[in-house]
Amino acid sequence: MRMRSWAAAAGLALIFGTLAPAYYHWVRFQAGGAPYTPVYAHYDLNALQNKTVPFFISDNGPTQMASGDSFAAVISQIRSAAAVWNGVGTSDIKLSFGGLFTAGTQMNAPGIQVQFSDEIPPGMIAYGVPTIANDAVQSPNGPFYPITGAVLMLRKSMSADRPSWAESFFLPVVHEFGHTLGLQHTWTSSVMSTEVTRTTTKSKPLGLDDIAGISVLYPNDKFKATTGVITGRVSMGGAGVNLASVVALAPNRQAISALTYPDGTYRIEGVPAGTYYVYAHSLPPAVQGEIQPVNVILPTDPSGSLMPVGAFDLAFAPGTSNPQQPYQVAAGQSTDGVNVAVNPRPSVTLFGVQTYSYFYYGENNSKYTAVKPATLLLGKTIGRTVLAGNGLPMNGVGLTVSSINGFETVTTSPYTSQFLIADLRLNPASSEGPRHLRFDYNGESYILPSGVQFMQQLPPAIQSVTQNADRTLTLTGANLGASTTVWVDGVSAKIVSAQDGKLVIAPPPAQAGYRAVLAAFNPDGQSSLFIYGVDSPAYVYDTPALAQINVAPTAVPAGTETIVEINGVNTSFDNWLPSLGIGSSDVTVRQVYTMNGTKAVATITISPQATAGPAALTVSSGLLLSNVTGGFQILPNSKPLYVAASAMTGGIYSGGQAVLPMVNLANARPTTVTAVLTDRTGNDRIAQAYVTPNNTITVQIPDGFPLGPAIVKLVVDGVSALPTVVQVDQQPPSILAVQSILGTMVAASAGAHPGDTLQLLVLNLGDGVSAIDPSRITVTSPGIADHSVQSVIVNPAVLGSYLVQFSLSTSTPVSSSLPLVVSIDGRTSPAFYVTVSK
Missing domain, CATH: 2.60.40.10 (Immunoglobulins)
Known part of the structure; x- marks a missing residue:
């Protein structure tokens, strides 16, 4: 199968990027005219084991790292950055760590290689390049261009201001993994924006734009059912505008956007239900170092690349300079005809604004950390930010800054030759969430989505770390609580206890002498990294016993499925599930089972096309990492049983x-x-x-x-x-009968009625003796109705059974065979059928 030249072009464009437009993909239009139907590039989920793309990290790691950093810490952060994409509930694709690999390893199946290079241009730390097949493939959902693999390149020499635990390392790695999955850039302040306009954080790394973008490529059943669509057309003088960025804005919510097709039509998918204002804006011009207009790989049709239309003034639908017409979006529905008429302008000069706020720490607050975007505290009269951007007057004269649909007023003043001060005066109605900032200067308008974040409290702070006798750690500080999570390098610690300002955590296992950085994350998107940055507190392990991990067998024939036993000494596999990686995309680790604290079992599948020879063997548990170059052998396919x-x-x-x-x-x-x-x-x-x-x-x-x-x-x-x-497994529940609350059977002829209170006689719900919390139980008619559970009691009349009392939903339809299903903790019964009459 031939590969498109997109891969090489993407590599160049993505290396130098600083700005880019709305969520976008690699797009080709197979016809040269309307109606335009985009054909995307993405992985073939049907060709992947468990719809999962493995990624492999080069065993030739960084040659230089920040003080206190380590290759093991870098690996843990890369793994966590990849796992961010696994948390998208409306997307089917997943990433899994396939272990370390040695350069030159032949891989025949799709996979992502994370490598380290000295050839990345100054100022950049990473880039991601997918390899895309030249020929489209048909699927039940239409044609697509298969991604056959990808490379994610990181600097060999990591700078002191970007240690592995920093936001400035983690978010770019998340961003580049997005490229390897088929996403291009966005100009809507999400993680797929480049660093200039990105407003996500390590605590909340993905924006709505990212979630929609990946879900368009790999949608699951929830995507279209739980989100809506906005469609329309952008026109200038009656003609359609190609590659206009169309953005949906809602107060106190992240923006979401898409690009127009050559005839000016657009389609924004993945829009949460709500009320939105919609605007269109020109893409920014290429800046120094960018070889592609607007820094995306342009869409193509049979005639070649499709260039964006010339510059135009920002306009809100239907064609006003200010937001006047709101549009309602409902889940599972399309809001159509949201058209925007725009007017031409000579050029785009105002773009790429960044905002900062500062947090001070250390003795006499002698140190500070700059946080982007500006994160401000509610309850004050004024929130102060520092900002910079292309086309802004540094003396502030003639510049107007406003908060779109916000209650705050903004005034600006000069600061330095490169920065302005912006003061946001709060209103009693000001609330938590993002603010979209609008900048007007010299007849030109620009909007920075989520330009400022307002918070109810300050970031979490870890002010002291104390090791306890059982080797748990006690963290004390500010804004720590039950909803706080703590990372030890890139691995989440287990929370033993939590109270205001104090957490006790069990750190993941690591070898003695390992230095790990601690970071606390709160659900509001803030973290202790906001305060301490590169000076975040660290913990040095003093584990007395050396942990060891090995596996058997270490040689398996190609074209087979079997198990690999993972054996440990001084390990805790029952608390920290180990992972197994065999550095080849031809070997899939399907699942790992914990047998006990020192033994686990991994099921593996080796492709019949796998090349015989050595592969790296990587086993990890928490921050313990064991890697043996060539430690695993893929044997020729001998067709064993x-x-x-x-x-x-x-x-x-x-x-x-x-x-x-x-x-x-x-x-x-x-x-x-x-x-x-x-x-x-x-x-x-x-x-x-x-x-x-x-x-x-x-x-x-x-x-x-x-x-x-x-x-x-x-x-x-x-x-x-x-x-x-x-x-x-434990046997699933089994419904024996449906009764009235008086204990009589529900007759098949008369049946039940919507709203009736009934009882299910159920086996295998529990041990038949212990009480069960009703909140653990659900009773549903799948795809038809959910019913309300009132109580669960042990049934003394039938040994080992329970009576589940519930009410049939009033929306239950009349049916001669309504299915009833009871579930507890993920165990679901077969359907039991009843008659429902009026």
Whole structure:
């Protein structure tokens, strides 16, 4: 399959970027006229294991780091930056750490390589480049151009002002991972904005624009159901405007935007329900170092690249200079006809404004940290910011700054030759959230979405760190509480206890002498990094016992699925789930199961196309990291007998059966099968096993077998199969009957009625003795209605059962077969059907 030249062009454009427009993708229009339908570049989810793209970090790490930093800390922060994209609830794609890799390792499957280079231009710390196939592929959702892999390049020499724990390192890495997934730049202040106009933080790294952008490429069922769409057209003199940025603004909410097509039409997806004002603006001109207009890879059609239309004045829909017409957006619906008429102007000179506020610390407040965007405290009369930008008069003369739909008034004054002071006078109605700042100067307007953030309280501060006898840490300070999370380098600590101004945490495991930086994060987007910056407090581990981690086996044939056992000494796998990485995209680690504190089991799949040879082996738990270059061997495909673990489904219980699909059976109908199951304590139990149709083997799970993972070892006709693992779960709930509250059965002929209070007779909800909190229980008719649960009581009439009292939703439709499903803690019963009548 040929690769597009987009990859090379993207590399150049993304290296030098400082500014860019609304959420955008790599786009090609396959036809040369309207109606314009964009064809995007993205990964083929159907070609990925578990819809997951692995990323690999070069074992040739940075050559220079900030004082107190380490390669292990850098790795932990890169992993956390990638995991940010896994938290998008409306997107199906995920990233997983595939371990360290050695340069030159051949990879045949899609993956992202994180490398370190001396060839990144001054002033930049990273860039991301996807490789995109030249030919479109058809899918049920339409054509797309497959991304076949990507490179994320970081500086080999990390500067002292960008240590791995800093926001200025973390957010660019999140940004570059966005590029590797198929996102271009945005001019709406989200993480996919370049550093100049980015207003997200390490505590809340993604903006609405980022969430919408990734969800457009990889939508799940929730995306269209929970968000709305805005469509319309931007025109100038009646003609459509190509590559205009169209932005939806709501007070105290982040902005969301999109770019217009060549005929001026646009479509903003992923808009949360609410009321919005919509405006259009020109893209900024290329600045020094940018080789592409507006610093995006331009869309193309059969005739070539499609250039943006010339400059025009910022205008709100339908064509006013100020926001006058609000537009309502509803989830699952499209708000159409939001058109914007704009007028031409000679050029764009006002753009790229940045705002800062300052937090002081140290003895006599002798040190400070600059925070961007300006973060201001409510309850004061005036909030002060420092700002700079292209086209701003540094004497402030003729400049007007205002808060769009905010209650604050803004005055400016000169500060230095490069900065202005902006004072925001608060109003009693001022509330927490972002403010969109508008700048007007010399007949030109510019809007900086989320230009200032207002907060109810100051950032969290860690003022002291004390190690306790059990090696937990007590953190004391300000604005620490139950909702605070604490990172130790890039790993989240476990909160042992929390009270105002005091946290006790269990730090992740690390080797003795490891220096880790502590950072506290609050849900409002602030962190202790706002205060201490590069001087954030650190903790040096004094763990007395050396921890060791190793795996077995270290050699597996290509084209198989099996398990790798992870064994530890002085480890705590039951508290800190280990991860396994084999530095090749041809090897997928499907899942890791904890057996106990010193043993875990990982299921792996090796592609039949995998190249035989050595690969790096990386195992980690918390901040413990063990890497062996060439420590794993991919063997030639010798077609051994194995279980197709990827084809197994759930529903394996003590006393039940596990159906295991077998691959490479020597005989179409084996005659002898033996099975041994190893539980999480290491005890072996012989299990009955027999051959079933379609090349499967059924294993009877012994009664009383412990819950959790079980290693399965099969011998078929005297040949040992590669071992696998199954998860033995508690049986799901089972509805035996539906009763009235008087205990009589609901008759099939008359049925129940909407609003009726009923009881479910349920088995396997609990142990049949202990009380169950009703808040853990849901009763639903999937896709039809949710019903209200009132109580759950032990049923003395039927051993081991419970009575769940609930009310049928008043919106329940009349039905001869309404399904009822009960769930507890993720365990869901089969449907039980009842009749509902008027």
